[in-house]
Amino acid sequence: MVQRKRFDDSTCPVARALDVIGDRWMLLIVRDAFDGLRRFSEFQKSTGAARNILADRLRLLVEHGIFAVAPASDGTAYQEYVLTPRGEALFPLVVGLRQWGEAHLFARGERHSVLVDKQTEQPLAPMQPVARDGRTIRATETEVRKVAVKARG
Template identity: 55%
Template sequence: MKRTRLENTPCPTARALDLIGDWWTLLIVRDAMRGMTRFSEFQRSLGAAKNILSTRLKTLVAEGILKVEPAADGSAYQDYVLTEKGLALQPILVALGQWGSEYLFEEGEACTRLIDTQSRQPLRQIELQAQDGRILQSRDITAIIPEV
């Protein structure tokens, strides 16, 4: 089946999924947020085939989500480091993780938790807010779709 490209759609969700919608890509970004920088670290963590990992890393660099830098330890290796664009994906990964821990784990089942480094407390559930600070529910939100 040929993959449909969504890069020209007026839907920002579709465009985002076109770039970061496959699970390897989001897991690479997750691991980079956890401090991984080396190809071998990503490969060990994900168990991804080298060709798949290499392709995803090249795409993330080409799209400005990761950048390649000389290794921080001065070795001949290179590090993959999140850019501002890459770091901006953190709320998406947090929301996805919060949804997963709410709906995909049994009561009492071990689950990775995100905590505030300073207070050591779990993060609050991500909420959607109006410009005036009101908490919004699904029924409170609508999309304005441009005519093309």
């Protein structure tokens, strides 16, 4: 099996994040947790992932502090996977991916699921990066300030 390159020592936050949650199964599991799923069988039914793949991804999500394992809320012998604050912090990422998919991967008029605000029952407004002063900001108005990497010797 081919080993994928690890980015856990990268100075790039995007690379490090992808190292943890860049696998499609990880994001689908997290998406399902935001939809209220908590049990292995629920994640398997929703994602269609093979048991071994799902078990591995759930183990990694727990190791990375995105999920915690808890006793089943109904008192049965099962365990549940509960989003931690670190996992809940992924919500904007999932919303951003959803909105990008809605805008670019569906034909005009094609039906798809919709994420709505429970209070207003309206779809969420499109997410936009916002500068500290409140301005909506575009990619061309930003730059990455890279850190100098020390030579290993």
